[in-house]
Amino acid sequence: MTHAVRAPELADWAMSQGRGALTTAEVAELLGVDPDQVRRRLHAPARRGEWVQPVRGLWVPVPPEFRTWGAPPGMEIIDMMMHHLRVCYYVGWLSAAALHGASHQAPQVFQVGVDRQVRDRSVGRTRFSFAQRNVEAVPTISHPTREGTAQVSTIAATMLDIADDLHRAAGLDNAATVIVELSEDPTFDPADLIGLSTTFPAAATRRVGWILSRFTDRDDLAPLRDVAPGLAVSPSHLDPHSTVRGSMDDDWMLMINRDVEPDT
Structure with a gap:
């Protein structure tokens, strides 16, 4: 220099x-x-x-x-930020869903999974929200940016993250909406969910499977349906925050303890 x-x-x-x-x-x-x-x-x-x-x-x-924003968009700077902090990361949840084309509800924050604690912050117009995850277990793709690439969770991993953490997904109804939209991507294969089913909580796989069987006309869910019941001994709850007991869907070993109304 x-x-x-x-x-x-x-x-x-x-x-x-x-x-x-x-x-x-x-x-x-x-x-x-x-x-x-x-x-x-x-x-x-x-x-x-x-x-x-x-x-x-x-x-x-x-x-x-x-310059009127105060900073480049979050997607343009996340890789540089995490590289500087020496933190492994991926863009996930609703932020990843939007990048995959499921933009029904734009996320209010830029959601990032990290392998150690990082403080949430605002940079220009972007509000970064960080969540500790087992980053190495989450498959990613390299999404192009102006300065290179950023790591973004795959479609299947994004679905499971959303189904696992309904709070970050803005609730069960919105989660269902986004999962249905993600399933419309021509590259999506339910076999990818099976491959990740032991990496995520059983409830996540069961919720995704139930949502796809209930709100899409896919005819390729049988292998996923065969796997879901054996992921855990106990049934899972469709809504983990509801105390209401509902009917049991034996195919997915999922207690349907509330109505779901995706905006599809």
Whole structure:
């Protein structure tokens, strides 16, 4: 690196060089100052919306079209943030569902699974919500971003995450809506759910199977239906938060303890 860049031009220089983010040490070297002076040097450019610091020690230049937002969209910076923190992650739940095309209800927060605790935060218009997960057990795809790629849970893993954590899914009705929408993707195969059925709680697989059998016309669910009852000895509840006892669906070993009304 050289020391020829001035602070007011640094954001444009970084973007022209394809640098999606700079560490405090890199900024200091480029400006020819000590690291403890970086925040002061970038204070004015940051106030103009040219820089954002999503995590301590990482500076992200903000493209002009996002400067009124205060930062690039969450999808554009999540990989850089997690790489800087050395945290394994994946974009999941409703955020992943939206990326897979199930955009019936846009998520209010950007939902990310992480392998260790990360504090929720707002960066520009994006509110990040982090949840500790066994990240290595969740299959992902690489979703393209401006600066590279970000890891996003697969369709089957997204379905199971949503069915497992109905709070993050904005409730059972919305979960059913999203699961049905995800099942319409031509690449979805119920066999993928079977492959993940021992990774997720039995209730998640049973809920997904029941929702697909109840609200779609799929004719390829028999193998999943054969697996679901043996995933756990005890029956699962369709709504884990309801104390109402309902009828038992023996095919899925699932107690149907409330009505479901997906918006399909």
